[in-house]
């Protein structure tokens with residue numbers, strides 16, 4: 001009898017062994033084909049690893065371990081996305097420097113990850129808060145600045161009242177701060193912006209060439225939000241002023257019965273003298289300023305607005321005078337900030353028109369526009385529309401755009417929902433923006449040789465109430481000289497958002513210790529693109545889009561060799577608490593991985609994370625399920641007691657073994673880890689049913705199971721004396737010819753008379769036949785409900801059922 005399975009001793013032993021042997025470090029040579037597997041690098045929070053991290057990490061660990069066995073040079077790196085608010089807030093509260101907190105958290109995370117046995121290359125760790133790293137984050141920013149893709153603007157920003165910090169649109173979820181859940185209001189601030197909008201079309205087109213799961217592509221496309229339409233000028237009655245609108249439905253121009261401007265639209269101030277109810281207009285504008293875009297567009301079921309008294313516009317096709325309103329459902333930041341309202345065919349306009357008693361004129365036939373807006377564009381035919389009458393919507397669009405262009409009052413126009421990226425944060429714990437402001441020279445970049453601009457030591461990290469960065473009160477640091485003219489100048493005190501460091505970390509892994517450039521081209525050419533990137537759906541419109549943008553920019557500038565950073569992107573489902581709710585401290589349903597590992601071992605923990613359910617689905621944690629995985633490994637361990645001397649695969653198990661090689665190999669690639677594991681469980685059951693197995697049978701199981709449960713399999717491998725460790729073995733291949741069991745046709749007799757024939761496996765034993773054959777439908781039919789008195793099975797020949 002072997003000794004009982006003792007995971008903690010085995011796991012410690014193999015983790016040390018791997019480390020000493022540098023088992024998982026990427027090879028410097030470029031001779032082999034490469035595989036670059038990537039997981040989102042963790043934010044080293046004080047809470048330590050949660051059970052969600054290992055789900056993504058184990059999945060790609062399985063793929064990377066398999067790739068090494070397939071002969072690839074594998075890069076599977078890890079690092080730390082360590083700037084950001086939670087650490088800073090903790091540092092403020094506990095009066096420690098965020099750098100110290102960060103280091104402690106990273107050390108804790110690393111130790112936790114090592115205990116789970118991930119095959120990361122720890123020699124390539126990156127840390128976004130390391131000056132050697134953020135030097136290059138600052139360098140990329142300066143390149144963007146040089147190209148005019150970073151600019152400063154007075155922007156109404158999303159302001160989190162609790163973080164006291166501006167947020168990107170992407171960071172406002174459901175109207176509240178994505179991080180802290182705090183109230184988000186709008187505030188006008190001078191901010192550094194990145195012109196991601198210049199890359200909107202490229203970011204969209206690039207999606208055609210990559211292998212991202214469909215829902216990720218859909219979300220990116222929606223976020224970029226390309227729309228095609230026209231800009232049209234409406235005249236203001238009694239003035240030369242025009243109001244330009246953006247519309248996706250120029251075909252409905254004859255149905256435009258009023259106009260709506262965003263409350264912030266400049267025309268309101270220009271026409272101040274003519275607006276009779278200016279006070280009322282200002283009051284409404286002040287109200288709207290307090291709301292986020294989300295509240296204005298998504299939440300506002302009830303339309304509000306104010307008519308600009310004394311002002312009318314002229315519909316350019318009908319020539320009729322129409323009223324002009326301001327309303328917060330029109331955003332100043334989209335299109336031209338003004339719309340032509342077509343209540344008959346736009347739901348928002350319809351609701352507004354109903355509320356304000358405005359005319360609803362049908363111009364596309366097919367619905368009942370007094371009941372609701374008719375928004376169908378595929379079948380409708382134009383009516384009440386002069387020269388457009390009788391045309392279908394698509395033709396009408398073409399015709400009217402040509403007409404507008406001829407008359408010089410409109411043009412075709414493509415718009416994107418994507419907004420420029422608000423890139424400044426008024427916090428301490430981030431990369432300083434490497435710019436200096438000189439009254440004479442304007443914004444001047446810090447010279448490249450002076451990078452990195454280090455974060456200065458401050459006594460107080462608290463955000464200031466004025467909304468300025470804590471760096472702004474450090475006069476010694478702020479006051480400097482202009483690199484251009486040598487005169488007195490001031491440093492930018494805003495820092496970069498957390499998304500900066502994570503926008504290019506996958507590049508740094510490729511050449512992490514390079515002091516001369518962000519990574520050498522030769523290395524980038526070999527390793528890029530990332531072959532497989534797995535991460536959370538929550539990063540689809542943030543990190544994934546931002547990093548693709550930076551990468552495309554670096555590609556255009558010649559610093560990276562591929563137009564896209566990631567060839568393949570997959571996403572894992574969240575692990576929920578046992579009660580099916582999101583895991584959170586406040587709900588008290590958080591599972592601590594350390595405790596689970598102490599109880600069942602890292603291999604069982606990994607196995608459970610992969611077995612608990614379909615990889616892309618959200619699954620509640622089950623402690624019983626986790627223990628079940630441990631029991632499976634106990635059974636695997638005890639297979640050592642069932643070994644006979646045979647080195648080949650048992651004849652009897654041959655088909656199942658080959659089926660298992662195929663299924664496990666293919667399911668791993670499809671991230672169907674749960675069904676791969678179920679297949680191995682079946683195999684182990686059959687091993688037990690067989691009573692004994694060959695060394696060859698066990699050998700095969702260990703190879704297949706190794707990527708999921710690397711420690712136990714290496715240990716058993718070593719104890720069996722199978723030679724070089726598994727991580728240096730080749731991935732097994734299945735034999736197509738051995739996937740099907742050989743079968744024979746046999747006669748079925750009922751009480752001695754031949755009544756039919758059935759097909760059975762050639763090697764079927766008496767016991768198997770007696771157990772399985774009476775259940776067969778064909779046999780049941782022949783028995784016709786009679787009681788079976790006796791079964792006689794002659795292997796390969798016949799089955800005789802004696803009935804009473």
Ligand code: ANZ
Nearest residue numbers: 227246247248249329330331334335337339342345346
């Ligand atoms: C007239 C019209 C008639 C419209 C109709 C739609 C349907 P997407 O697809 O999102 O680009 N719009 C334009 N600018 C806007 C702004 N700043 N705030 C709010 N709404 C705005 O949609 C563009 C459509 O949204 C435009 O086409 C405009 O309404 C509205 F039957 O113009 B439409």
Ligand code: ZN
Nearest residue numbers: 438441482485
């Ligand atoms: Zn100067």
